Amino acid sequence: MARKLSNWVLSLMLTTFFVSSWGDDAEILLNFKNSLSDNSALNDWNSSTTPCTGDTPNWTGLRCSDGNVSVLILQNMSLTGVIDIDTLAQLPLLRSLSFMYNNFDGPMPNVKKLTSLRALYLSYNNLSGEIPDDAFSEMNNxxxxxxxxxQFTGKIPSSLAMEKLVGLSIEGNQFEGKIPNFPDTTQLTTLNMANNRLEGKIPASLSKFNSSSFTGNNGLCGKPLKACSSSKKKTILIIVVIVAVVIALAAIVGISYKRSKRSKTPNELKKNQETRALQKYGAYDMGQKEKEVPYSADQLGGENGKLFFVRNDRERFELQDLLRASAEVLGSGSFGSSYKAVLLSGPAMVVKRFRQMSSVGKEDFHNHMRRLGSLSHPNLLPLVAFYYRKEEKLLVSDFVSNGSLASHLHGKRSPGQPGLDWPTRLKIIKGVAKGLAYLYREFPSVPLPHGHLKSSNVLLDHTFEPILTDYALVPVMNKEHAQLYMVAYKSPEFNQSDRITRKTDVWSLGILILELLTGKFPANYLKQGKGGNADLANWVNSVVREEWTGEVFDKDMKGTRNGEGEMLKLLKIGMCCCEWNAERRWDFREAVEKIQELKERDSNTDIEDSSSYNSEDYGYSSRPLTDDDFSFSVNG
Known part of the structure; x- marks a missing residue:
């Protein structure tokens, strides 16, 4: 009896020790909050309330079960610093954890201390370095x-190849080497390893997944990708490549000689000044007067240069194929020259030359291009391939034959050719908003997801669906050149305080909306350096203030009866996006939500007077993950 009593006392002492070492959830969470560099998003985490009341959370980002924290969702809160795993490990019932869309950096946290965790989301941060091979060895749940x-590097940890894992997403890092052997009994139902540096044969246990799970890893082979080559086939391939290069060199010499003679013909030299200006303005870019000749082998460092493909859904071609292709100059703008190259195999590509990216290192440039190549959206022009030299770069994309929005708004039309009507313009701005929304999601920590949004960078396909180009290039542009030419750096906030924010692209969207509705070009875009670009916005404000709103709209915008009210709504959206004070300017999600609500014809509700337009009337809410992602029961 005495022995049983002694054991009971010892058990009680141990239980008391562990409970006191854990502390309650409130104390643990407050300690975690204090470990963050910027915890302003967690202002309601304070000692005056408890984190949970039963199953009801009282603090931001929590899910509760029986008064305990079971799920922590701290997404898109601009959190920085190092994730304090030791503190979180003291939460006894923590099952799901998400820090997605933040700015945490440093190495992979020691998450194997969270042995009871069932779901872990760390995507879209700045974590880097190699992950230890045993990083997940104790996470059996x-x-x-x-x-x-x-920005993870090194090999995929072998401890990840666990049988019970059902969802794995590691795309867009720099993992290299072979994929570890997942067991044949793996329970994986979703898998994404795309856009890394993996190589070797895909394990048979993963061959059931779609090829999109592995795209962007040029060294991978085997089902569902192409079959792995034998050493004999490699030898034959090397011989074929050598022969092809010799033939290509001979062809280049002959074609270059013919082209040099042909380039001097009067028909090609005969272009009037107005046509050249429209090409510069309408096709891609404008602002730079320098004329350039098409790229050549000498300019690109010889014929041995290599094109790097960032997409697997395009037919491969070599740099020599571009050199042999017939080239047509599309424009010479602030970034450089653009050419239409028709390959001998048939497809037409656009090659853009950039000389203002020399400050970015080779590895950083390659990483950013791979990231751009991983993007996929119907309203973005996909990057197909790139060529790297320190002095200049080539970006290769598909050719869009219907020209740019700028050319349709401001270029000369053929006799009888109608201008863009209201339904078409509405379709265009909705597509632009969708493309921008995708960029905002894909670049959550980048201040300027686009950075150069203007009508000449909105291409139109044959159905007038808009396709954005020249997006997300700010990280690789030389800073001085970007500040001279890129649209974002002509914003009011950069003029006033040399700063840009997440709302700067919203300002560019507002200017684009006003240009689309008025048919007037924001002329200050042509000015180097700080331009303000307030001319168009000021003009629209002055007209609306004088109650001449009907005078604002482009006379070519016809074709829909009873659409004036919806046009006015879009005008008001543009004005709210062009608010000079960035603090009062609409948030991007707010603008997109209101754009998507627009219709071709007026509804039965009365249209508000423009003077009473109040952005506070419009709210929005969004969350990257749903409750289904955190649906694990505490006990299951």
Whole structure:
């Protein structure tokens, strides 16, 4: 009896020790909050309330079960610093954890201390370095792991190849080497390893997944990708390549000689000044007067240069194929020259030359191009391939034959050719908003997801669906050149305080809306350096203030009866996006939400007077993950 009593006392002492070492959830969470560099998003985490009341959370980002914290969702809060795993490990019932869309940096946290965790989301941060091979060795309950869009290097940890894992997302990093052997009994149902540096044969246990799970890893082979080559086939391939290069060199010499003679013909030299200006303005870019000749082998460092493809859904071609292709100059703008190259195999590509990216290192440039190549949206012009030299770069994309929005708004039309009507313009701005929304999601920590949004960078396909180009180039542009030419740096906030924010692209969107509705070109875009670009916005404000709103709209915008009210709504959206004070300017999600609500014809509701337009009337809410992603029961 005495022995049983002694054991009971010892057990009680141990239980008391562990409970006191854990502390309650409130104390643990407050300690974690204090470990963050910027915890302003967690202002309601304070000692005056408890984190949970039963199953009801009282603090931001929590899910509760029986008064305990079971799920922590701290997404898109601009959190920085190092994730304090030691503190979080003291939460006894923590099952799901998400820090997606933040700015945490440093190495992979020591998450194996969270042995009860079932779901871990760390995607879209700045975590880097190699992950230890045993990083997940003690996480026997882990079901979902998301590490996408960080900067991890080295091999994929073998401890990830666990049978119970059902979802794995590691795309958009720099993992290299072979994929570890997942067991044949793996329970994986979702997998994404795209856009890394993996190589070797895909394990048979993963061959059931779609090829999109592995795209962007040029060294991978085997089902569902192409079959792995034998050494004999490689030898034959090398011989074929050598022969092809010799033939190509001979062809280049002959074609270059013919082209040099042909380039001097009067028909090609005969272009009037107005046509050249329209090409510069309408096709891609404008502002730079320098004329350039098409790229040549000498300019690109010889014929041995290599094109790097960032997409697997395009037919491969070599740099020599571009050199042999017939080239047509589309424009010479602030970034450089653009050419239409028709390959001998048939497709037409656009080659853009950039000389103002010399300050970015080779590895950083390659990484950013791979990231651009991983983007996929119907309203973005996909990057197909790139060529790297320190002095200049080539970006290769598809050719869009219907020209740019700028050319349709401001270029000369053929006799009888109608201008863009209201339904078409509405379709265009909705597509632009969708493309921008995608960029905002893909670049959550980049201040300027686009950075150069203007009508000449909105291409139109044959159905007048808009396709954005020259997006997300700010990280690789030389800073001085970007500040001279890029649209974002002509914004009011950069004029006033040399700063840009997440709302700067919203200002560019507002200017584009006003240009689309008025048919007037924001002329200050042509000025180097700080331009303000306030001319168009000021003019629209002055007209609306004088109650001449009907005078604002482009006379060519016809074709829909009873559409004036919806046009006015879009005009008001543009004005709210062009608010000079960035603090009062609409948030991007707010603008997109209101754009998508627009219709071709007026509704039965009365249209507000423009003077009473109040952006506070419009709210929005969005969340990257749904509750279904955190649906693990505490006990299951």
């Amino acid at each position: 882990l079901k979902k792991l998301h590490l996408a869009r960080n």
